[in-house]
Amino acid sequence: MAIILVRAASPGLSDAAVRDIGGISHHGSLQCSSLPLLKKKLARRWMLCSLRYGCLGLDPWEVGRASSPAVYSILAVNPAGEAVVSSEQKVYDVVLKQSALLKRQLRKPVLDVRPQDLEMPRNGLKEAYDRCGEICEENYVDDRGAAPRHMGHLWRTDELVDGPNANYITPTALDRWEKRLEDLFAGRPYDMLDAALSDTISKFPIDIQPFRDMIEGMRSDLRKTRYKNFDELYMYCYYVAGTVGLMSVPVMGIAPESKATTESVYSAALALGIANQLTNILRDVGEDATRGRIYLPQDELAQAGLSDEDIFKGVVTNRWRNFMKRQIKRARMFFEEAERGVTELSQASRWPVWASLLLYRQILDEIEANDYNNFTKRAYVGKGKKLLALPVAYGKSLLLPCSLRNTQT
Numbered sequence: 001m002a003i004i005l006v007r008a009a010s011p012g013l014s015d016a017a018v019r020d021i022g023g024i025s026h027h028g029s030l031q032c033s034s035l036p037l038l039k040k041k042l043a044r045r046w047m048l049c050s051l052r053y054g055c056l057g058l059d060p061w062e063v064g065r066a067s068s069p070a071v072y073s074i075l076a077v078n079p080a081g082e083a084v085v086s087s088e089q090k091v092y093d094v095v096l097k098q099s100a101l102l103k104r105q106l107r108k109p110v111l112d113v114r115p116q117d118l119e120m121p122r123n124g125l126k127e128a129y130d131r132c133g134e135i136c137e138e139n140y141v142d143d144r145g146a147a148p149r150h151m152g153h154l155w156r157t158d159e160l161v162d163g164p165n166a167n168y169i170t171p172t173a174l175d176r177w178e179k180r181l182e183d184l185f186a187g188r189p190y191d192m193l194d195a196a197l198s199d200t201i202s203k204f205p206i207d208i209q210p211f212r213d214m215i216e217g218m219r220s221d222l223r224k225t226r227y228k229n230f231d232e233l234y235m236y237c238y239y240v241a242g243t244v245g246l247m248s249v250p251v252m253g254i255a256p257e258s259k260a261t262t263e264s265v266y267s268a269a270l271a272l273g274i275a276n277q278l279t280n281i282l283r284d285v286g287e288d289a290t291r292g293r294i295y296l297p298q299d300e301l302a303q304a305g306l307s308d309e310d311i312f313k314g315v316v317t318n319r320w321r322n323f324m325k326r327q328i329k330r331a332r333m334f335f336e337e338a339e340r341g342v343t344e345l346s347q348a349s350r351w352p353v354w355a356s357l358l359l360y361r362q363i364l365d366e367i368e369a370n371d372y373n374n375f376t377k378r379a380y381v382g383k384g385k386k387l388l389a390l391p392v393a394y395g396k397s398l399l400l401p402c403s404l405r406n407t408q409t
Contacts, residue, residue: 087235091242094209095270098246099262101205102254128196171219178215181208204250210243217243226308230297233281234274241277245269252349259403260344268341272357275334279363282327286314286375296327314375324372328364335361340402350397358389 180190185208189195200206217239227233249269254262281288281295288295289311301307304323335357342353359381366379399405 087231087238090235091238091270092267094213094246095263095266097209098207098249099266101207102250102262102266104205125195125199128192128199131193132196169218169222171222174215174219174222178212181211181215185211200251206247206250210246213239214243225293226298227295228297229299233295233297236295237274237277237281238270241280242270242273245271245273249345252353253346254344255346255401257404258344258401260341260401265341265344268338268344271334271341272338272353275331275338276356276360278327278331278334279360282324282331282367283363283374283379285311287378289314289375300326311375316371316373316375321372324367324374328367331364332361342396343399343402347397351394354393354396355390358393359386362389 180194183190184194184198185201187198187202189198217236220236220239224236227236246266246269249266254260254265258265285294285296294308294311296311301311301323304326305319306323310317310320338357342350342357345353362381362385363379366381367374370377370379
């Protein structure tokens, strides 16, 4: 069994999650029978667990502390005995870099890299932002605030591998798209939608790394159709969805009154992206299978007594139900982690983010309502439930940041 050394604790995890250390942890069930023997040799707040899951090592009195670092893995030992850095640690390093950029922005303005090389008509940027808003309405939760500033570019990146011309996209095309991205960050946009993002970059401390990582996720879709374990799947989820959270925090902003660390807010944004992508995966199992793709941890399928053939057959069995229950529980834990970070965002940004979180989490409820049949039934949140979620999201957006509530109790 592969062993991993992890550091905990995430402010987004509840007391129930911590009490559940013996069962389901942040990413699954603990698998280390040798843990009691090794515990005395480890410093407090560290523990050993399986590489299949990122685990918890949280002191109970630290739950809810805004200054607690996010859960991330430090070192893994693969079956060959080689030390490797886990996906969580690689992603957390990106989180630290993004939060450092935002901290520097609070002390000094960003460099002016306005898109001056593109000849734009009068009100050109306004038209570009309006178009981004339309794209957001058509493809994402309606958000006329922060998200449209870069949703136009993200939508076009996503369309490269999921759009009508996806079958014609090659690695070379993605290389060209990355070169275009580099030009955009240098203030040389190609068109109006590029100009909107380039203008945003000039005003906010946005780093190119998450954008590059998103393109890497597109490359992964071209060459990879299976994921050996959750460590691999976690990295994929970061590439295609967690990156969006990291891109958005600088634009959405952190509430001036928030006492949360910048790292914890970025970690929560990352968790929301991971949760959304895991939900997408669980919703689209049947659809992905028709394309020969299985975005589920192969080792966990085997542990549940399932195989690729079971996925392609598309028959709901008790084994499948039990497997899905575990996958849904993991996704909900990421949503729970994300919730605390949403409360720390600026007041104007909370409502759309809360709406997105609540609506996406309901997809998991619908999978359960369909008796875990995500082979032939698509879990869909009806218009009525969507409308009911909006006032709930608005009410949550008015609450004090969690970091302030904790200090006042």
